[in-house]
Amino acid sequence: MTLIATEELRSMKIFRLAGLALALVVALLFAVFVGDQGPWYFAWVIGTVMIVLISGAGAVLLDAQEDGVANTEKLS
């Protein structure tokens, strides 16, 4: 029973790795081709990712700021 389970787990892992590798290859091809043919499209992709990350970071910063305020209040 356990043997089958680990087997399954291993094959799952391989699938996942293969999927990841495939995604990477596709991303690379996309970057090379679109970066060459359509620089603005490429900029859009990179820019959107950047916007999403920065606004997310801003929210996390707010969490940290509020936690900081709460901590100083506790200390004093």
Add this chain to the structure above:
Amino acid sequence: MDFINPQVVDLSRLQFALTALYHFMFVPLTLGLTFMLAAMETVYVVTGRKIYRDMAQFWGKLFGINFAIGVATGLTMEFEFGTNWSMYSHFFGDMFGTPLAIEGLMAFFMESTFVGLMFFGWDRLSKPGHLAITYLVALGSNLSALWILIANAGMNVPEGAHFDADTMRMQFDSFVHVVFSQDAQAKFVHTSVAGYVAASMFVMGISAFYLLRGQHRELAARSFRMAALFGIISSVAVITLGDVLGRMDYEKQPTKIAAIEGLWHTTKPPYEPWILAALPDDEKQVNHFEINIPYVLTPLITHSFNQPVIGMYELEEQAGPRIRSGIIALTALRRYGETHDKADLNLFNAHQDDMGFGFLATRHAPNQDVTNIPADQLDAVVKQTQPDILPNVFVTFWSFRFMVFLGGYFFAIFAVAALLSLKNRLEANPWLLKATMWSIPLPILATEFGWITAEAGRQPWTVFNKLPTFLSASGHSTGYMVFSLAGFALLYSVFIAAELYLMFRFARLGPEEHGTHHDETDALLSHFHGSHA
């Protein structure tokens, strides 16, 4: 001779413009809000804090109300190309239809399918799984915009297709040219990012409303912070791409840029002022008064200090020979259609770049037949046609200015909002909160002005320099148009009333902190999610 009733052309234009502008009241929010939902959910998945899930779900609800009508009203334009613009469809459909069809296959289906899963799949998918779905919805709706703007860029800068004398239409010849045309790229990024701005303002404004009333502070402060950062970067991107588009119009659509800037005469660099405000007179071809800033125009448009921008008066002069050449092209083309004689084809090919200008002369030719203009009337016909190459300057000039002024305002307000939010000093500045709240509709207004600039500035063509608008319409009676316009007015008024009612209701209701109205909102959403078609 068969020709189209000008009244029908005008009504067809009115109908298309109104239905398209109506559709685009809903699109920008969809484009931006989806990525903002994805950003919120990303933070949720990374930090595991439940507040971000609440945020994604609350804003997702408002998104859902908006999404349904956006999709439903998009169908109208696809139909209208066939019903109202038959000559255009025949002439340009071989190339133009392809991006529209791909939009359906690649994007429309994707967003419609996954949006249901996004709303109802929270408990059925793993956290990263649901996040992936949210990203797919965002990607799908933006891909949808991509293909539509590729098609639209084809109308403005026809690339990837050539006119073919045997089929009497533009034949599609290069997929890569169509997809990667400079115009399509810049238009897509400009429009998509304008959607980000609209969504940022929407989230910021409603969050400001809660902050002002001291409600849902945890959710509102975080949403405000994210939206402000989202908005400030997006508004910079919108302005950058706007500049790229202006430069592209300067190269590819000189009549549009001249009308946008109200330039009746070719500029003399480097002094040339940029006109801040003026009253352009289309009849007399002058600006009645001008407020301007010296030295700005040349670097702004040409990105240089010595290149001139050609004025409308000179463009009209240059059009004279092209109209003559176009008339020769059409006469040869018609003969070729009857005789299939190589000599006629060669003559046509020599003049085929000007064919569109020949079409433009149709309106002024005797019996509306450009191929039989008596020699003594040719000069008069050309002279009458020349002013027709210009778009309506007043509309183009002012819609552009409204868009630009609003864009500058967004940049300023986002900058202040981001700064105050980062310093956690929002509540100390209620004036800013009030200003953002009242600014919610402005980005949508700005995108509408953007469309008016781009498409009114494209006139008198549907396919730039190839096919005039007045020849593109279907030739039916005014009665048909009255029937369909009345129907649209009725249906669309009901829609907007329902949408606004629901938006205000759910925005007032706020996020569910006590779970009391959970069922009600869910039920409403399920109905809206069911309506994408």
Add this chain to the structure above:
Amino acid sequence: METYALLKLIWTGILGVLFIGLGTMVGMDMGVGTLLRFVGRNDGERRTALNIIGPHWDGNQVWFILGGGAIFAAFPTLYGTSFSVFYVVMILLLFSMILRPVAFEYRSKADSRHWRASWDVTFLISGFVPMFVYGAAFGNILEGVGYHFTWTGQYVQDESFLSYLINPFAILCGLMSVALSVQQGGAMLMLRSENPIYGRARAYGSLGGFVAAALFVIGGFWIAHVPGFVLTSLSDPAMPANPLHGQTAAIRPGAWLGNYYAHPVLWLLPVLGTVCMVGEALLLRANRPALGWWLGVGAWAGTITTVGAAMFPFLMPSTTAPDQSITVWNGTGSLYGLSCMLVVAVIFVPIILSYTSWCYHVMRGRVRVQDVMNDSHSY
């Protein structure tokens, strides 16, 4: 055969499949709309009927919209001309496609009797009218439409739609289309409902089948006397697609049967259609709705292919300028355009099919659970 001619034929085949799919799937939903007030005598029954097609109707509509886009790309001239010739029909179809979602959403949102009754009438109208005009438009096309092209490719309508949309033959075709949709809607209702809806759906559905079969046969005899079109010369099937030259055509009484006399095997198509219609009606009577539903697909396939075989290669013949009739050979996009669209379709249709079925898989059982838990998700 040359590639271009082959592509023209392939896209004509896809056009046919789209018409069959539209008739079967969207027709089924519209049939339920038409039947709503007849199979449901009270509010609960009507809501049940609506919820039977609730999970599927919008997917069906999305496919139809995709089809519209593909036709635009593959048959630009046909798209521009036919949508414009049938302006009022197409606008009504469009309104019903926008209105039906709203009707689905709002009908059960308020308790007022008048409110619900008016939405029920909306369902009746937005189910009956589009199916009727769908059939009538086919009837009109069989009779020929008055239009011609000027030398620039601009099409000109030679008669107002009022003069041809409604005439005896078109009414017959329209009613037949409604009957088929009622039959298919009835079969769907039977599949998912219990008495008393079941019994009523059975009665209306099988009646629809018999009526459709009778009208189909009458139409078949009638068509022998309707002036048909025949292609008298064609320069080359792979010719540049341009309705202005390259072919000549003539109008002759009974010409629509020409293809059948030339290739008697084609007679199997109308036979298939009739057998399926009658067969479905009998199966519904015999309480076998699942098999009946599939015969309904055959009924639509039989009908559309019968019309297609009669008309081939005509797509929309012109009475006033027969030479300029839009045919398979002159109405398509360019070689490059058709190949491009085919490649795109071959790539994306399997992708769409796989992720939509995955979504169905993830959301399986949703309706059933919520039906039990509470009713707030239902239409």
